[in-house]
Amino acid sequence: MSTPTTAAPGAPVVDFDLxxxxxxxxxxxxxxxxxAPLAWVPSVGRHLLTRYGDIVHAEKLPEVFSSREQGSLLLRTVGxxxxxxxxxxHRLLRAGAEPPTRPRQVRDLWADAFEKNAHDLLERIAGRGEADLVADFAEPLAAANLALVLGLRNATADDIAEWSRAMMAANGNYADDPDVWLRAERATDAIEEAVAEIAGAVRREPDGSVISSMVHADMALSAIQNNVKVVIxxxxxxxxxVFGVGAQALLNRPDVRDRVLADPSLWKRVFEETARWVSPIGMYPRQLVQDHEIAGVALPAGSRVALxxxxxxxxESVFERADEFDIDRPHRPHLAFGGGPHFCMGAWVARHEVSGLAWPLVFSRLKGLRLDDGTEDHMEGWVFRGLTSLHVTWQAA
Ligand code: HEM
Structure with missing residues (x-):
């Protein structure tokens, strides 16, 4: 299959300042x-598919819209x-990795330890009266919880967070910066070593983690190592x-915050609306394995598409006043976790750690929590998008 690196015939060409x-x-x-709901964007080297219905259509046809993108930076970084x-x-790899991330396992195996991680992190900052909730709380919490779910008890939350940053930078290394590759290589070498050690231990003594599940599904060590890299x-x-964007939205909307604090069942809606409103993953790639017409354009096999x-x-044809954050909007499934066979494997982990634990704890424990007027926090990114910081203050006890 050839890989067109230009627009499909008939596709509108639109370029953007990245x-x-x-x-x-x-x-x-x-x-x-x-x-131009399907447009070739030269600076991205892909056709961007932007309407809800067309994305859902593509996700329903994984035999046409392949996830095996040639030359993918993720493949180079992770293998x-x-x-x-x-x-x-895909089904085999997913079946080996997924069981520990299902809702019941999240509740029975991880919820208590997640809660302890959140309490410990909050205790560290509670007396300060100010913090950057992204760097001081949300990131270390996500990393510590991930170490648990994966079973990487030989890695610290700091290791996990650094490995994650290094690989994310490599996945977006379109500029081919050698330092970025080097940092990612150091991270992936360290992950391989840590996983090999744990794989040996859980073979003798299963522990319910993702690594343990993959080992007992008889997956090759290299496959286990690469899947762990993707999860990290x-x-x-x-x-x-999601934590940062949703927390900021509530701090900007005290009326919504008060309703949610009075009725904690609403945290779930805050989560789904936040993920819809500012999706943490903005787009991901697919490559056509056969000719297919979509959004009025006949794409030849090999065409690159970004969903x-x-x-x-x-x-707007699906979500009224789509640019507004509105937890009361009528329910329509959002696309933030993807769709089809690659639907996010960590959806229940993320939902529980953020809306079941982190937000309720932070908003109830930190009295008088408010945005720090002296600092401006920015959202950034389009492939991945979130707040780079969230500076807040509260009355320290
Ligand atoms: C709010 C948080 C999260 C969001 C919005 C999110 C979003 C996504 C999306 C959009 C995909 C599909 C990508 C594609 O089809 O190319 C995906 C896949 C995946 N996610 Fe997540 N994710 C989140 C949290 C997590 C967490 C916490 C974990 C690990 C515990 C995780 C593990 C994975 C894995 C392993 C896949 C690949 C699944 C497969 O290929 O079958 N995600 N995620």
Missing amino acids: AQLRRDPYPAYAELRRT PNLLREDGAE GGGVNEPRD VIASGNRD
């Missing part, structure tokens, strides 16, 4: 949805892994980003 897209991609997406496989190969790459920044779920989640 710096602008990183600052705020939503106006550009709105324009694309209106005028072959479940996220870049299709069909039977994706399991830290997304929960961190821009952040745009689908703001599609």
Whole structure:
């Protein structure tokens, strides 16, 4: 199969300033949805698919829209892994890794330890009266919880967070910066070593973790190592980003915050609405394995497409007043966790750690919690998007 690196015949060509897209991609997406719902974007080297219905259509046809993208930076960083496989190969890898992340396992195996992690982190900052909740709380919490679920008891939360950052930088290393590759290589070497050690231990004594599950599904060590890299790459920044964006939204909307504090069942709605409103993963790639027409364009086999779920989640034909954060909007499934066979494996982990524990704890424990007027916090990114910081103050006890 050849890999066209240019627009499919008949596809509109639209280019963007990537710096602008990183600052705020939503106006550009709105324009694309209106005028060119499938557009070749030269600076991205892909056709962007931006309407909700077209993204859902693509996700229903994984035999056409393959996840095995040729030349993918993720493959270079991590090696072959479940996220870049299709069909039977994908199902096998997923079946080995997934069981410990199902809702019941999250509740029975991890919830108590997640709660302890959240309490410990909060205790460290509670007396200070001010913090950056992204760096001081949400990121270390996501990393510590991930170490548990994976079974990496030989790694610290700091290790996990650094490995995650190093691999994420490599996955976006379109500039081919050698230092970025080197840092990622150091991270992946360290992960391989840590996983090999744990794999030996859990073979003798299963512990319910993702590594243990994969070992007892008789997966090759290299497959286990690569899947762990994917989980670390994706399991830290997304929960961190939902936490930050949702917390800031509530601090900006005391009316909503008070309703949620009076009725904690609403935290779930806050989570789903936050993930829709500012999707932590904005887009992900697919490559066509056969000719297929979508959004009025006949794409030849080999065409590269990006499913821009952040745009689908703001599609006005599905979500009224889509740019507003509104926890009362009528329920329509959002696309933030993807769809089809690659639907996020960590969805229940993320939902529980953020809306079941982290938000309720922070908002009840830190009295008089408010945004720090002296600092401006920014959202950034379009492939991944979240707050780079969330400075807050409260009355220290
Ligand atoms: C709010 C938090 C999260 C969001 C929004 C999110 C989003 C996503 C999305 C959009 C995909 C599909 C990507 C694609 O099809 O190419 C995905 C896949 C995946 N996610 Fe998440 N994720 C989150 C948290 C997590 C966590 C905490 C973990 C680990 C415990 C995790 C592990 C995975 C894995 C392993 C896959 C690949 C699944 C497969 O290929 O079958 N995610 N995630």
